Amino acid sequence: MEPALGTYLTTIADLDGKGQEHRGHANPISQTVQRSGQTALVDSCANTLDSGSWDKKTGERLTQGSARDNLLITLKIAPDGVWKVAGTSYRDTPC
Structure with a gap:
């Protein structure tokens, strides 16, 4: 399993255990790609303002994303030639 997928599944399980769920998605603003060899x-x-976590029972919004993540x-x-996510990190400063 890809490391990022494992982290995502752990996060979803953690939210589920607390009676919460994630909703929404990111809306891309800009993106650049730099390639060096196999990386x-x-x-x-x-913009992730539409995403966050909600209480499953009450429907109350608990967290909200950022305008510029x-x-x-x-x-x-x-080895099979497919690019896989090896890691993700959020920077503290808005873009």
């Missing part, structure tokens, strides 16, 4: 870095800026995604090419 690629994706520098992404996205600054995300760095690391991709590695697998």
Whole structure:
């Protein structure tokens, strides 16, 4: 399993255990890609205001994303030639 997928599944299970769920998605603003050999870095800026966590029972919104999330995604090419997410990190400064 890809590391990012494992992290995502753990987060979803954690929310579920607390009676919460994630809703929404990121809306891309800009993105650049730098490739070096078998690694690629994706520098992404996205609006995530529509995403967050909600209480499953009451429907109350508990968290909200940001207008400008600054995300760095690391991709590695697998032996089968498919690019896979190796890691993600949010930067503290808005993009």
